[in-house]
Amino acid sequence: xxEIRFEAAEVRVESxxxxxxxxxxxxxxxxxxxxxxxxxxxxxxxxxTLARLINGLVLPSAGRVTVEGLDVARQGAAVRRRxxxxxxxxxxxxxxxxxxxDVELSLRRTVKDRVRRKQVALETLARFGLAERAEVSVHxxxxxxxxxxxxxxxxxxxxxxxxxxxxxxxxxxxNTRMVGDLLFxxxxxxxxxxxxxxxxxxxxRVLVVEDGRVSYDGDADAAVAHYVQAVSAG
Amino acid sequence: xxxxxxxxxxxxxxxxxxxxxAKLLGLAVISIAIVALRGPILAVGFLVLAVVLALIGxxxxxxxxxxxxxxxxxxxxVALLQWWLFSLPRAVESLLDLVSLALVALTLTxxxxxxxxxxxxxxxxxxxxxxxxxxxxxxxxxxMAIQALPGTLTLAQETRDAARARGLARSPRAYLTPFVxxxxxxxxxxxxxxxxxxxxx
Numbered sequence: 001x002x003e004i005r006f007e008a009a010e011v012r013v014e015s016x017x018x019x020x021x022x023x024x025x026x027x028x029x030x031x032x033x034x035x036x037x038x039x040x041x042x043x044x045x046x047x048x049t050l051a052r053l054i055n056g057l058v059l060p061s062a063g064r065v066t067v068e069g070l071d072v073a074r075q076g077a078a079v080r081r082r083x084x085x086x087x088x089x090x091x092x093x094x095x096x097x098x099x100x101x102d103v104e105l106s107l108r109r110t111v112k113d114r115v116r117r118k119q120v121a122l123e124t125l126a127r128f129g130l131a132e133r134a135e136v137s138v139h140x141x142x143x144x145x146x147x148x149x150x151x152x153x154x155x156x157x158x159x160x161x162x163x164x165x166x167x168x169x170x171x172x173x174x175n176t177r178m179v180g181d182l183l184f185x186x187x188x189x190x191x192x193x194x195x196x197x198x199x200x201x202x203x204x205r206v207l208v209v210e211d212g213r214v215s216y217d218g219d220a221d222a223a224v225a226h227y228v229q230a231v232s233a234g
Numbered sequence: 235x236x237x238x239x240x241x242x243x244x245x246x247x248x249x250x251x252x253x254x255x256a257k258l259l260g261l262a263v264i265s266i267a268i269v270a271l272r273g274p275i276l277a278v279g280f281l282v283l284a285v286v287l288a289l290i291g292x293x294x295x296x297x298x299x300x301x302x303x304x305x306x307x308x309x310x311x312v313a314l315l316q317w318w319l320f321s322l323p324r325a326v327e328s329l330l331d332l333v334s335l336a337l338v339a340l341t342l343t344x345x346x347x348x349x350x351x352x353x354x355x356x357x358x359x360x361x362x363x364x365x366x367x368x369x370x371x372x373x374x375x376x377x378m379a380i381q382a383l384p385g386t387l388t389l390a391q392e393t394r395d396a397a398r399a400r401g402l403a404r405s406p407r408a409y410l411t412p413f414v415x416x417x418x419x420x421x422x423x424x425x426x427x428x429x430x431x432x433x434x435x
Contacts, residue, residue, distance in 0.1 A: 057430055077432060085430035091385070092423030093430075095378055097241050101349050105377075106431055108370065114353055137241050139388055154431065 001189045002082070002160045004032040004054055008063035011049050025049045026213040027063055032191070036184065038203035038220065039193045040227050046212040051193045054163050055083035067161060081109075084154035084188075088166040090146040099125060099141070099149050100134040106153045121156065128152040128182070144175030151182065163191040168199065197224050242347045249291040249345040254354040261342050268331050268338075274323045277330035284337040291345040298340065305336040343380060352377045374433060378424075389416050 008027040015022035025046045041047040052058040053065045056072040056079055065072045072079045087093050096102040103121035111117040125134050128148045133141065141149060147167055154162065164183065168176040180199050183190055192203060200206055206223035208216035208230070216226040244250075249257070268280050288298060309332035317325035355373040363369060393413040394403075402408035 055430060057426055080430065080432035087423065087427060087430075089423070091388075092420060093427040095424060095428065097348050097380070101242075101347060104349050105374075105433070108352075109432065114349070118349075135242075135244050139385070157432075 001033050001035050002068045003066075004030075004161065004189075004191070005066045006030040006050075006053070006063070007065070009053060009060040009065050010062040011046075011053070011058060012061040021061075024212050025053075028214055029063075030207070030214065030217070032205070034189075034204035036190045036203040036205075037192065038200040038206040038223070039191065039209060040195065040197070040200050040206060040223070041209035042231065045209045047193050047207075047209040048165050049212075050207070050209060050214075051163050051165055051191060052085075054161070054191060055080050055085050057085065081157070082159055083161045083163060084157070084159035086147075086150045086154055086162070086164045086167055088169050090143075090150035093150045093153070094138040094146065097137060098135050099130055099138060102138055102149060103153050103156050106156045110157055124152050124156040125149075142175070143170050144172070144178060147171060147175070147179050148182070151179070155186070155188070159188060161189045161191065162186060163193075165193045166195065167192070168194065168196050197228075200224055241344070243294065243344050245292055245345065247290055247292050247345065249287070249341065252345075254346055254350045255358075257342055257346055258351075258354070261338060264338050265335055268334055272327070274327045274330070277327040277334070280334040281330045281337075284334040284341070287341045288337055291341045293341060293344050298337070301340055302333065302336055305332060309333055348377050348380055351380070370433075374428075385420065386417060389413065389420060392416075 006028045008029055009025070010023065010027040011025040012021040012023050014020075028050070039047045039050060049058055053060060053072065054067060056076040059073050067079050067083055070079050070082070094102050096105050100118065100121050103124050104117050107117045107120055111120055122131065122134055125131050128151065130145065130148060130152060133145060133149075138146065138149065147170075151162075151164075151167070162183075167183065168179055171179060176196065176199075180196070180202075183192065183199075184202055190203075192199060194200055201220045201224060203220050206216075206218065206220045207214050208223050208227045210230060215230065216223050218226075264280070264283070268277075271280075309329045312332065313325040313329040315325075316328045352373040355376055356369040359367065359369045359372055362372075390413060393416060394409055396412065397403055397405065397408045400408065
């Protein structure tokens with residue numbers, strides 16, 4: 001699996017209400033090499049910031065983050081070719097009118113021939129159970145289908161790593177299970193930010209994030225127990 | 235209003251098969267003619283032409299009517315102004331011209347996949363790469379402008395529903411302020427998602 005390294009990576013943002021900068025991620029040092037990595041934490045704890053550092057959506061204010069030795073701050077484009085990212089609300093991620101066109105958009109960089117590009121896009125949609133929705137508007141899809149399409153759009157380019165930020169938060173139970181099963185069947189390294197403790201239990205390694213720092217780092221069951229205890233303690 | 239406004243519908247009509255360049259050129263020529271050539275009789279002629287093109291492209295009647303409804307509201311307001319400021323023939327001409335322009339543009343988007351437009355724009359402006367313009371980025375901007383309409387309509391509908399649920403259906407402030415904030419927020423999210431997909435690199 002690729003190595004994702006955090007070397008004293010810290011994120012600060014300007015905050016007028018405190019009259020200076022506020023730290024939203026304390027200096028963090030980690031080496032992630034497992035295939036399925038879970039990140040849990042309360043809202044505003046810094047877990048999405050940690051995930052966004054991996055493909056350069058957020059850049060560290062200090063320290064560095066590398067993926068397969070590539071620095072996200074200096075080699076962002078190369079990192080993003082290797083790291084796919086999906087968001088909680090797929091509606092923001094779907095930017096083309098129809099499903100097949102949205103997947104084609106992801107492939108523009110890698111597949112130059114138009115006919116071949118459409119063929120690859122259709123094959124990708126078929127893999128995600130969306131073949132029959134290829135020509136329909138992305139705005140008419142159900143929540144589960146939208147999340148599947150967002151994943152299809154990202155995975156069409158075969159990244160080495162998939163970072164997915166709360167992919168099941170807006171989904172019902174059936175779609176949560178469908179998307180969860182899909183995520184855990186992928187050959188890619190998976191970094192899963194979630195509130196779903198059932199999904200987290202399926203990870204090889206889990207980070208618990210509290211108040212902008214990784215408060216626990218270990219196997220899934222122990223991490224979930226730590227998180228539940230921390231939440232219960234208030 | 236439909237969330238599929240101006241969305242490409244697969245088909246095998248002459249307009250579907252026509253190269254995107256010819257269609258865009260045709261749209262440009264017809265649009266210039268509509269604006270440049272004056273008179274109510276010519277305006278009727280252009281409307282007939284627009285309807286004929288829509289029929290050739292086999293546009294869905296109900297979807298077309300829904301899409302044109304918003305344009306019609308604006309066209310009527312403009313026509314009433316023209317009538318008040320100038321004359322009735324001028325008002326009729328404005329009304330027909332605006333509807334014709336919208337119908338011709340709608341026919342183009344319904345018979346042309348966005349990716350085809352995107353590919354054509356990239357091809358045409360490729361020489362501009364020499365002066366530092368990224369054709370892919372320009373084409374993506376155009377494609378996103380086309381796509382922005384249904385997405386913005388979804389936000390508008392959600393915001394209106396939220397205002398209604400709070401008993402504020404008649405308050406423009408309760409509707410417009412959150413709507414503008416949500417549109418700006420969605421623009422930021424879309425920017426993030428494009429960056430995440432490596433499309434801005």
